[in-house]
Amino acid sequence: MTTVLRYAAFTTDPAGGNKAGVVPDATGLTDQRMLAIAAELGYSETAFLIADPSAGERTYRVRYFAPTLEVPFCGHATIAAAVAVADATGPGELVFETGAGTVPVVVAADGDGVLRATLTSVEPHVLEIGEADVAQALALLGWQADELDPTLPPRVAYAGARHLVLAARSRERLAELSYDFDGLAAFMTERELITLQLVWRESATVFHVRDPFPVGGVVEDPATGAAAAAFGAYLRELGEVGETAELTLHQGADLGSPGLLSVELRAGDPRVRVSGAGVRLPE
Structure with missing residues (x-):
């Protein structure tokens, strides 16, 4: 059974921001299955994570699917996925290996306990x-x-x-x-x-x-x-x-x-x- 989480990014209000699906363990999922999950959710993107401990602690290979296609990188789904990882394992530094390249992400809790993530883009x-x-x-x-x-x-x-x-x-x-x-x-x-x-x-x-x-x-x-x-x-x-x-x-x-x-x-x-x-x- 594939676990699919739902998050809103760039907001503290579930009614605001941009909704994203997050699959915290996409090991073994085919491209067709990932696309189907993204289409079923209907959000603009869903992030699929596969832990890669050989590349370093808290390093993940990440793929992003919209309802109709795969995209190389998605910012709001990166924020959502990073917060989801932090919810499960605690704040800190993460590394996402994406189709566009390596994207470091840092998640920290503010004074109210709200988790905020900062991604560093590939070279623009x-x-x-x-x-x-x-x-x-x-x-x-x-x-x-x-x-x-x-x-x-x-x-x-x-x-x-x-x-x-x-x-x-x-x-x-x-x-x-x-x-x-x-x-x-x-x-x-x-x-x-x-x-x-x-x-x-x-x-x-x-x-x-x-x-x-x-x-x-x-x-x-x-x-x-x-x-x-x-x-x-x-x-x-x-x-x-x-x-x-x-x-x-x-x-x-x-x-x-x-x-x-x-x-x-x-x-x-x-x-x-x-x-x-x-x-x-x-x-």
Whole structure:
């Protein structure tokens, strides 16, 4: 009997954040079985863990499945899985060997006993995207070019998975999300994009974000740690933040499932750290 746990990441409230499945011991599960479990749960991703003591204590091989496909890395399921491990074995340092590379995670309890996990991304990069591709993405979203924030140009950002960053000029534009599901899924599949990172800048370090995820069979991801890491790298690449910075991302409020993501950049380290709380869902 396969044990499947359910967690919410980037929240302390089970009603908020982004839900993820966690299979703490996926030893012997086939790809088809993992995909079936993820589809049955219906969450944007489920993390499947296999302990690898030969690689070090508290080291796990981790695979991530959305309802329709496997993805190389998922931030919110990493947070959820790390908190699940900490619930079972105590806080501390973990190592997740993912399809994108090695992701260290640290779990600590705050003064109220809430478990919070911090992942360190693989090395990110940021790429330009052609005007024709941007125009096609906007058409599929139903956005107009003049609704974009000209100070935050479109880019493809990677920190374990590829995300197209598009910045809205207004919070109202971000709040209204209705898009061509099949068309956007095909567009993203052709370009190996996992989500679109749609953002609106409230201040220099505070952003509101939304992430359509049609390639995974999900209309929208409520809190996206992988995209948050990629977005931190994007802002640094553009010079919008310093080499050292702390960012706050609000996500999920438009879905009635608010989450809070903290992003940290450190001078001398190209990797990006993403932190958030996690809580187990009631059975």
